[in-house]
Amino acid sequence: MAEPALSGSGAGSAVRLRAVTKTYDSGVMALGPLDLDVLQGEFISLLGPSGCGKSTALRIIAGLAAPSAGTVELAHHGSERRGSHRIGFVFQEPTLMPWATVRDNVRLPLKLARAPATDAEMRIDAALDQVGLAEFAGAYPRELSGGMKMRVSLARALVTDPDILLMDEPFAALDEITRFRLNNDLLSLWRDLHKTVIFVTHSVFESVYLSQRVIVMTARPGRIGAEFRITSPEPRGEEFRTSAEYAAFCREVSHALAPSYAGQAGA
Amino acid sequence: MKSPHDLIRFLLPVAVFAAGLVLWEAIVRAYGIQPYVLPSPFLVLKTLVADWSILSQSLGVTLLTTLEGFVAAAIGGVVLALLFNQSKWLEYSLFPYAVVLQVTPVIAIAPLLLIYLQQQTAVIVCAWIVAFFPVLSNTTLGLNSVDRNLAGLFQLYGASRLKTLLFLKLPAALPYILGGLRIAGGLSLIGAVVAEIAAGSAGAGSGLAFRIAESGYRLNIPRMFAALLLLSLAGIVIYGVLALVSHLLLRRWHESALGKDS
Numbered sequence: 251m252a253e254p255a256l257s258g259s260g261a262g263s264a265v266r267l268r269a270v271t272k273t274y275d276s277g278v279m280a281l282g283p284l285d286l287d288v289l290q291g292e293f294i295s296l297l298g299p300s301g302c303g304k305s306t307a308l309r310i311i312a313g314l315a316a317p318s319a320g321t322v323e324l325a326h327h328g329s330e331r332r333g334s335h336r337i338g339f340v341f342q343e344p345t346l347m348p349w350a351t352v353r354d355n356v357r358l359p360l361k362l363a364r365a366p367a368t369d370a371e372m373r374i375d376a377a378l379d380q381v382g383l384a385e386f387a388g389a390y391p392r393e394l395s396g397g398m399k400m401r402v403s404l405a406r407a408l409v410t411d412p413d414i415l416l417m418d419e420p421f422a423a424l425d426e427i428t429r430f431r432l433n434n435d436l437l438s439l440w441r442d443l444h445k446t447v448i449f450v451t452h453s454v455f456e457s458v459y460l461s462q463r464v465i466v467m468t469a470r471p472g473r474i475g476a477e478f479r480i481t482s483p484e485p486r487g488e489e490f491r492t493s494a495e496y497a498a499f500c501r502e503v504s505h506a507l508a509p510s511y512a513g514q515a516g517a
Numbered sequence: 518m519k520s521p522h523d524l525i526r527f528l529l530p531v532a533v534f535a536a537g538l539v540l541w542e543a544i545v546r547a548y549g550i551q552p553y554v555l556p557s558p559f560l561v562l563k564t565l566v567a568d569w570s571i572l573s574q575s576l577g578v579t580l581l582t583t584l585e586g587f588v589a590a591a592i593g594g595v596v597l598a599l600l601f602n603q604s605k606w607l608e609y610s611l612f613p614y615a616v617v618l619q620v621t622p623v624i625a626i627a628p629l630l631l632i633y634l635q636q637q638t639a640v641i642v643c644a645w646i647v648a649f650f651p652v653l654s655n656t657t658l659g660l661n662s663v664d665r666n667l668a669g670l671f672q673l674y675g676a677s678r679l680k681t682l683l684f685l686k687l688p689a690a691l692p693y694i695l696g697g698l699r700i701a702g703g704l705s706l707i708g709a710v711v712a713e714i715a716a717g718s719a720g721a722g723s724g725l726a727f728r729i730a731e732s733g734y735r736l737n738i739p740r741m742f743a744a745l746l747l748l749s750l751a752g753i754v755i756y757g758v759l760a761l762v763s764h765l766l767l768r769r770w771h772e773s774a775l776g777k778d779s
Contacts, residue, residue: 314669339673345666348770349688361684362674390770410674 262325264290264414264446265311270320271471272306279471281306283320286465286474290325290413293440293447295457297503298467298475299510304450307472308416311448312339324414338407338445340417344399346391352378352402353387359410377405380439397428401435408439414446421456430491433459437486454507458499459491466506476506556739561746564739572728572740576747579709579724582637583755586644587705591698593645594652601653602660602686603678619650623708627715636716640724643712648705655697659690692771695763702755710748725751 271282281303288294296304309315311322324336346355356377360370378384381401391399400420407415421429437460440447451457457464458480466476482495490496538558544550545557552560565572597615601608623646630639663686671681713726725744732741767773 309669312669312673314672337673339670341666341669343666345664345670347667347685347688349691350770358670358684359674362671362676362680364675392770 262290263287263323264292264325265448266321266323266325267307267311268321268323270307270310270317270322272303272310272315273318281310281472282317284473288446288448290446291444292463293449293461294463294465295449295451295461296465296467297451297454297457297507298472299469299507300452301470302467302510303470303472304467305418308339308418308448308450311414312337312416314339336413338410338412338415340400340403340407340415340420342419342422344391344396344403346399346402346406348391350390351387352383352389352391352394355391355402356405356409358406363410373409373411377409380408380443381405381435395428396424397432400424400432404436404439408443412445414448417447417449419450419452422451422453429456430488434487436460437484441484454500454504458496458503459486464503466503467510469510469512475510476503478503478506553736553738556742560739561742565743565746568740568743572725572744572747575723575725575728575744576751579706579713579726579748580751582640582644582709582713582724583706583751585641586648586708587702587755589641589645590648590652590701590705594649594697594701595656595694597649598653598656598660599682601657615650615653618646623647624711624715627712630712631716640709640712640716643715644705644708647708647711648701651700651704652694652697655693655700656690659693660686662693663689692763692767692773695759695766699756699759699763702759703752706748706752706755 265286265288267284267286269283269285271284272280274280280301284307286307296307298304306315310317311324313322347358350358353374356374357370360373374387375384378387381404383398383401383405386394386398391402394402403420421432424432433456436447439445449457449460458478461480464478464480465474466478467473468475478499480499482490482493482499542557542559545555556564597611601612623643626646627639627643630642633639634642667685667689668681671685676684709724710726713724714730716727725748728744729741729748732738732744
């Protein structure tokens with residue numbers, strides 16, 4: 251298991267946040283101050299109640315929102331500058347272009363890049379294969395189920411071969427069976443591709459099942475309330491979901507999460 | 518016609534139309550109404566055939582004016598909306614005047630235009646004034662309706678303004694633009710007619726609306742009806758063509774164009 255320190259097990263830090271805060275124009279403090287280190291190849295979850303700023307944190311890491319204060323560092327990789335192509339982002343909604351086929355949707359990141367990839371078609375095929383949608387390349391989003399749309403969204407995030415995959419409650423809108431299946435597929439992709447994954451969710455069960463590390467966030471303004479290392483070995487599968495170990499972790503994490511909901515009506 | 522229900526939906530208005538014509542013909546005959554008061558439908562049809570050479574020429578003139586006004590409105594509306602979308606300052610500066618042009622009745626502007634512009638130009642400008650606003654406002658709405666997360670994705674991948682416009686904003690706005698064009702098609706015909714009538718009283722002109730005005734002065738009421746019939750048909754065809762184009766462009770992906778089969 252990786253250590254929290256940057257030197258742990260030889261892996262460098264992929265993402266480093268220092269004293270990051272976000273204050274809205276209205277003066278409401280949404281986030282922070284937040285310190286966070288994510289190791290290369292690590293799978294972490296940000297877990298917290300709605301409105302705790304976990305999505306905001308993700309958008310700040312992606313560069314889609316600017317922090318009000320603090321610094322965000324992404325590890326440099328070879329000669330590549332800190333560039334968009336190093337990040338893949340999966341939204342809560344599939345966020346597909348309805349006017350484009352699955353293939354064209356997955357092609358988008360390559361098309362927007364300043365230097366067009368020469369092996370674009372191969373990469374698209376590979377990404378569609380990875381999510382098991384090779385047969386649906388010519389379909390339009392409206393012809394797909396919710397789970398399949400999410401897979402397209404995932405393929406689009408993977409097509410640039412990013413170092414870091416940011417996922418903002420990607421499976422929250424799916425039914426349970428589909429969500430379990432996508433959880434398993436995501437885990438096997440993560441094992442194969444060695445991406446750094448930051449996964450935002452409000453589900454204790456999902457965060458424990460997927461992550462090496464679960465960061466429990468407090469209610470607004472979101473800070474780190476607790477941190478858990480899920481030491482259960484990989485590969486995890488359906489038998490892990492029903493294990494006593496899994497249940498124990500879920501209980502612990504739920505317990506730590508409870509104060510975040512204190513004072514919220516209906517909690 | 519896929520089902521009996523569809524057949525009935527098609528036949529009912531046709532039956533109402535036929536019944537109306539029969540009633541009209543019967544009333545004209547029964548009361549012996551003079552053609553210069555109310556011509557019978559049969560006489561209108563006969564006049565349409567007899568005067569076809571004059572009327573078809575006028576139809577061509579009006580359709581050409583309408584087309585020119587429509588194209589000007591389509592290009593002008595979309596281009597203005599794009600400019601407004603790129604520059605807020607430009608939008609703040611000019612949008613109020615677009616509204617002023619829209620809310621001022623064109624029939625009141627037309628005589629002024631005829632003073633300052635050549636007649637042919639004035640007629641086209643008239644059609645443009647009436648028709649461009651729905652294109653402008655619909656396109657603006659469409660450009661502003663882009664999915665926020667999709668826009669974020671374009672930002673994430675460092676898309677240039679041009680690529681964002683071409684690959685995101687324009688496709689997302691397309692259904693709205695087409696909706697605006699459908700309205701603009703009918704309106705540019707109205708604009709052309711208004712301008713022709715205004716111009717007609719000023720002397721020259723040979724469009725269908727001018728024929729209507731001219732026939733009115735000469736108490737040639739059957740020809741008035743025949744010209745009106747052609748104008749109405751022209752409007753229907755324009756709407757039908759634009760609706761078809763819209764359907765063909767959107768049928769693969771947009772909710773508005775999806776049939777019952779999906």
